[in-house]
Amino acid sequence: MQNETATGAAITFDKVGKSFPKKGGGSVTVLEDISLSVEPGTITGIIGRSGAGKSTLLRMVNGLEQPTAGQVLVGGRDVGAAKGGDLRAIRREVGMIFQHFNLLSSRTVYDNVALPLEVAGLPARDIKPRVGDLIARVGLQDLANRYPAELSGGQKQRVGIARALASQPKVLLTDEATSALDPETTQTVLELLGDINRDLGLTILLITHEMAVVRDIASHVAVIDGGKIVEDGTTYDIFTAPRHATTQSFLSSVTGVTLPRFIARQMTPDRPEGPAREVIRITFLGDNATDPLLAQMGTDLGVQVNILAGAVEEIGPRPFGNLLISVDVDRALQARSYLEHHDQRTEVLGYVG
């Protein structure tokens, strides 16, 4: 309880590490010095490549994995130190959904959702109305008596979500919950998770390797690479100003803002002799993201702008744009100060002769 008042966080990772003993001596370190607080009621995404250790990190929150260094606190309680009944009590406050749903094939939708309540020892007469409500919340009223084998992937994940909510948890762990689904179904499942977060004030910690998932529902994001958190912050800040190379590479896959390869090949970091063009990244922030600023600049300065790549993204309600342009080297400084003056961020990427 002491820790809860100290941090107020729903989940706290405090210098968490995990290593496994290796065959023939030594050990393999999977996670190192992870510190992160997840605030109550937020949706936090942990993004990383497969094998980055994110799955292990998530499983420490409900004690499916034990840290070998540091502490994981849920509602102020040390999960790693909890045993037996105490650990099971924490687990009932932490729901979890899985990439492959992990529904019992031998139970109907209704009975799958009822399982956590049976496990918690609720009498049958109290289980029935609760399960009915949960199934209605995820929109599966008509399928309550079907078996998982008769459902689509999206429907199975809805059952998984209803089941995870059954014990009225404060925290929901989401393990690549949409990775096995097609893009359209992914959207509807993410919308459902967003609704649940809003309606129930549930804290959601999700891991994914898809930046699009983070963009669509997470308010905060931590990027994990090689067992360490390399960057974390609000999703908006990370998307608009990624610092670490791993973050940038994840972002390029979702925003599509990478230089065309023939330009990237020609580009030099220093200004070459003779006539050349400067390659600039512009990040449009906030409401200006949709303004026709480049056209305006062309008129105002008489500068010819060559657009190389770009996209306008939306994070929550806030739009932002990313644009790669090239302008004549001699006019570049003027163009950049014009853009900075209009509250846009610019970054010189290089030069093309």
Added chain:
Amino acid sequence: MSANLINLLMEATWQTLYMVALSTLVGALGGLPIGVFLACSQRGELLSAPIINKVLGIVVNATRSVPFIILVVAIIPFTRLVAGTSIGTTAAIVPLSIAAIPFIARLVENAIREVDSGLIEAARSMGATPFQIIRKVLIPEALPGITLGLTLAVVSLIGYSAMVGAVGGEGLGDLGIRYGYQRFMPDVMAIVVIILIVLVQLVQTIGEWIARRVDKRAPSNRGA
């Protein structure tokens, strides 16, 4: 065929069914918990107890290594202790059960190991106790496999039951040997074999039907 012979055949069929049914029951009662424990007590599993697991595994293997006919005579003192006699059909149920328990235990173990480990993880994340996971997840999910395993066990026990004539157990096998072989009545032998074939077919068909009924993994099985 004389009425006398028909009576003998009917009685022998009944005795076989009696021995097989009771030894299957005892075998399942003993084999189910042992099989569950074998599956769950490996290192890192639900009830991790690697040493007990190894020892139990050796005992199970040893029992299964002994040819049934040797087992029957080797445990005569134990049979006398349990059944009060070492001779006769009821006494024969003791060695049949002793053979059935480790056999069924291995079959149950295999069926339980087939259950997707993700389901165990899901149940653990709900705060389920190991016992709840066994009762509510592992056994129901392994039921199609367990059913097929029990079917196999019943078929094997029908075969084993033919050997208990050695200790005065009766039944179809004993009838076939005493009349068909020792009294040179090949027709009796043929009828005994036919009855056994029909019996095994019946058991296999019923077993597979039940296994299909309890298996909800394929949608086509519910006609939905």
